[in-house]
Amino acid sequence: xxxxxxxxxxxxxxxxxxxxxxxxxxxxxxxxxxxxxxxxxxxxxxxxxxxxxxxxxxxxxxxxxxxxxxxxxxxxxxxxxxxxxxxxxxxxxxxxxxxxxxxxxxxxxxxxxxxxxxxxxxxxxxxxxxxxxxxxxxxxxxxxxxxxxxxxxxxxxxxxxxxxxxxxxxxxxxxxxxxxxxxxxxxxxxxxxxxxxxxxxxxxxxxxxxxxxxxxxxxxxxxxxxxxxxxxxxxxxxxxxxxxxxxxxxxxxxxxxxxxxxxxxxxxxxxxxxxxxxxxxxxxxxxxxxxxxxxxxxxxxxxxxxx
Amino acid sequence: xxxxxxxxxxxxxxxxxxxxxxxxxxxxxxxxxxxxxxxxxxxxxxxxxxxxxxxxxxxxxxxxxxxxxxxxxxxxxxxxxxxxxxxxxxxxxxxxxxxxxxxxxxxxxxxxxxxxxxxxxxxxxxxxxxxxxxxxxxxxxxxxxxxxxxxxxxxxxxxxxxxxxxxxxxxxxxxxxxxxxxxxxxxxxxxxxxxxxxxxxxxxxxxxxxxxxxxxxxxxxxxxxxxxxxxxxxxxxxxxxxxxxxxxxxxxxxxxxxxxxxxxxxxxxxxxxxxxxxxxxxxxxxxxxxxxxxxxxxxxxxxxxxxxxxxxxxxxxxxxxxxxxxxxxxxxxxxxxxxxxxxxxxxxxxxxxxxxxxxxxxxxxxxxxxxxxxxxxxxxxxxxxxxxxxxxxxxxxxx
Ligand SMILES: Nc1ncnc2c1ncn2[C@@H]1O[C@H](COP(=O)(O)OP(=O)(O)O)[C@@H](O)[C@H]1O
Ligand SMILES: [Mg+2]
Numbered sequence: 030x031x032x033x034x035x036x037x038x039x040x041x042x043x044x045x046x047x048x049x050x051x052x053x054x055x056x057x058x059x060x061x062x063x064x065x066x067x068x069x070x071x072x073x074x075x076x077x078x079x080x081x082x083x084x085x086x087x088x089x090x091x092x093x094x095x096x097x098x099x100x101x102x103x104x105x106x107x108x109x110x111x112x113x114x115x116x117x118x119x120x121x122x123x124x125x126x127x128x129x130x131x132x133x134x135x136x137x138x139x140x141x142x143x144x145x146x147x148x149x150x151x152x153x154x155x156x157x158x159x160x161x162x163x164x165x166x167x168x169x170x171x172x173x174x175x176x177x178x179x180x181x182x183x184x185x186x187x188x189x190x191x192x193x194x195x196x197x198x199x200x201x202x203x204x205x206x207x208x209x210x211x212x213x214x215x216x217x218x219x220x221x222x223x224x225x226x227x228x229x230x231x232x233x234x235x236x237x238x239x240x241x242x243x244x245x246x247x248x249x250x251x252x253x254x255x256x257x258x259x260x261x262x263x264x265x266x267x268x269x270x271x272x273x274x275x276x277x278x279x280x281x282x283x284x285x286x287x288x289x290x291x292x293x294x295x296x297x298x299x300x301x302x303x304x305x306x307x308x309x310x311x312x313x314x315x316x317x318x319x320x321x322x323x324x325x326x327x328x329x330x331x332x333x334x335x336x
Numbered sequence: 337x338x339x340x341x342x343x344x345x346x347x348x349x350x351x352x353x354x355x356x357x358x359x360x361x362x363x364x365x366x367x368x369x370x371x372x373x374x375x376x377x378x379x380x381x382x383x384x385x386x387x388x389x390x391x392x393x394x395x396x397x398x399x400x401x402x403x404x405x406x407x408x409x410x411x412x413x414x415x416x417x418x419x420x421x422x423x424x425x426x427x428x429x430x431x432x433x434x435x436x437x438x439x440x441x442x443x444x445x446x447x448x449x450x451x452x453x454x455x456x457x458x459x460x461x462x463x464x465x466x467x468x469x470x471x472x473x474x475x476x477x478x479x480x481x482x483x484x485x486x487x488x489x490x491x492x493x494x495x496x497x498x499x500x501x502x503x504x505x506x507x508x509x510x511x512x513x514x515x516x517x518x519x520x521x522x523x524x525x526x527x528x529x530x531x532x533x534x535x536x537x538x539x540x541x542x543x544x545x546x547x548x549x550x551x552x553x554x555x556x557x558x559x560x561x562x563x564x565x566x567x568x569x570x571x572x573x574x575x576x577x578x579x580x581x582x583x584x585x586x587x588x589x590x591x592x593x594x595x596x597x598x599x600x601x602x603x604x605x606x607x608x609x610x611x612x613x614x615x616x617x618x619x620x621x622x623x624x625x626x627x628x629x630x631x632x633x634x635x636x637x638x639x640x641x642x643x644x645x646x647x648x649x650x651x652x653x654x655x656x657x658x659x660x661x662x663x664x665x666x667x668x669x670x671x672x673x674x675x676x677x678x679x680x681x682x683x684x685x686x687x688x689x690x691x692x693x694x695x696x697x698x699x700x701x702x703x704x705x706x707x708x709x710x711x712x713x714x715x716x717x718x719x720x721x722x723x724x725x726x727x728x729x730x731x732x733x734x735x
């Protein structure tokens with residue numbers, strides 16, 4: 030063995046190349062369909078967000094932050110908007126936001142049903158779990174290579190790398206949330222005559238909601254971090270600003286891009302987290318809150334004491 | 337009671353949990369016990385060889401220590417747990433042979449369930465929770481609401497219809513659980529330790545409420561409990577489970593007076609027997625002479641009492657309804673008057689006790705009066721009397 034000089038060789042590289050060739054020769058229509066579909070979704074969100082006059086969009090974000098989180102956070106949102114405009118990176122922020130929303134939505138649309146399937150079937154869980162583990166241990170830019178090979182450069186491969194990278198938490202936490210629903214709740218559903226889909230929609234999913242929302246939050250946060258990285262394959266947006274800063278050794282520009290990402294991350298995180306707890310009252314709407322601030326809300330909830 | 341029809345008949349029912357149910361069944365047939373079978377096969381005997389019937393309209397309590405198979409047994413009745421062997425008949429129909437759809441229909445219309453942890457949906461209002469079974473069954477919204485509100489009114493929670501479960505106390509939450517079960521108007525209620533999570537005061541309150549609910553609108557109730565006081569309070573009959581087997585079935589009195597074995601006896605170690613029995617259970621109708629008012633006059637009654645050397649007699653009407661108690665002295669006094677009216681012969685201040693009265697209450701009455709206490713049923717019919725001797729005998733027998 031020693032004399033043979035370690036020239037023992039497993040041609041993994043060759044195999045992969047063969048595989049890639051095969052996919053490119055045989056699955057092109059499928060790849061194109063995926064690309065077109067994603068492109069459509071991404072452009073739709075970009076167009077939607079860029080359709081609003083910047084000030085209006087900023088105002089809407091501030092309102093959402095105030096309504097979902099509170100007035101302090103509303104103030105933070107105002108500050109963030111001012112900074113984003115002031116640094117001149119509003120447009121990049123919007124592009125990033127659109128890409129995050131589009132890829133998160135697709136990730137959730139695929140990930141949540143997989144999570145449900147895992148929760149309802151132990152075999153599916155057995156198969157999916159190691160795949161998820163693998164996905165979560167891979168460094169993020171590993172996803173860029175196959176995405177670029179199959180889909181070239183631009184927003185679509187960026188979104189694909191992003192949605193694959195961001196999907197695992199949604200899958201895991203949907204599975205976990207459903208499995209954590211107490212036996213007696215499930216039994217109650219069955220004992221009153223639920224079919225299995227009624228059990229899912231009327232009992233399991235509502236009770237798993239806090240966990241599923243936590244998964245959604247994590248997916249969105251991962252999507253944001255991946256979208257920034259995906260600027261390396263031309264996804265654009267704030268990542269581009271950072272990348273340009275690095276390439277030109279322009280510390281200021283790099284910092285501005287980074288700050289934009291951080292601000293967006295905080296906004297997305299707090300707002301999506303606010304959906305995470307089961308609300309017993311369908312929380313007072315914005316109008317009611319405004320009214321109660323004005324001190325004119327007559328029917329402040331009072332809890333009747335037993336007897 | 338015994339001539340009411342059987343609602344549920346359980347025949348040779350087994351549940352084996354774990355990897356080797358067939359092997360376990362063979363070992364069971366060879367007479368091995370639960371512990372030995374688990375040691376040999378890692379398989380748990382949940383319920384074995386259960387055979388009994390539950391009558392329409394009765395509260396059937398299943399009692400036993402933790403792990404004795406109570407929950408498994410009750411869950412086989414609505415097939416939340418599939419029986420390993422045996423059959424269950426509901427109104428003569430074999431539940432174990434039902435298809436999926438038939439099973440769902442049965443759960444929607446024939447049986448509902450109340451859980452120890454309440455198992456309410458936190459994101460739904462009290463009324464929506466109460467309407468859950470109706471919603472699942474596809475009842476339309478308006479009617480759902482009406483039926484839910486009616487059920488909530490039955491448990492006294494109507495004012496809270498639009499609150500959320502987490503705004504209610506434990507006792508109130510379980511009332512919602514009960515209302516949810518009542519709302520579907522299913523004739524059978526399965527209640528697995530329904531009151532065990534409540535604190536003692538609320539628990540007794542709920543027990544009393546269940547009993548009064550039964551009086552108004554009887555359901556066939558299978559009630560799981562590990563508490564003998566509870567079982568006695570609400571149960572028409574009690575089944576005692578040990579290690580997956582039903583070791584005794586009987587009325588509370590039967591269980592307390594003739595426990596089948598030491599396991600059963602251990603349950604009422606320290607139980608207050610005066611709560612087990614009520615006045616009707618121990619009243620004796622042999623102790624006094626009974627006169628039917630229309631057939632005998634006062635003078636004849638006096639003569640009879642004196643003939644037999646008795647001091648007291650009871651007077652009833654033609655329908656056997658209690659009228660009054662007489663003594664030699666009062667009869668003699670009344671006989672002196674010319675009218676010789678029965679009413680004048682009744683001993684004043686002797687109040688009949690209702691048959692349902694707790695012995696503890698009877699005890700205090702007996703202690704404060706020199707006469708025995710006549711016992712009447714809810715139609716006023718004479719059941720017998722209780723005196724100090726009878727009472728002491730009863731208390732003595734059971735301690
Ligand atoms: N799903 C299950 N898998 C295995 N063993 C079980 C299962 N459910 C119950 N058992 C076992 O069956 C026995 C009876 O349990 P259970 O009916 O819950 O008793 P109880 O309600 O009287 O406390 C226990 O030994 C318990 O460990
Ligand atoms: Mg139990």
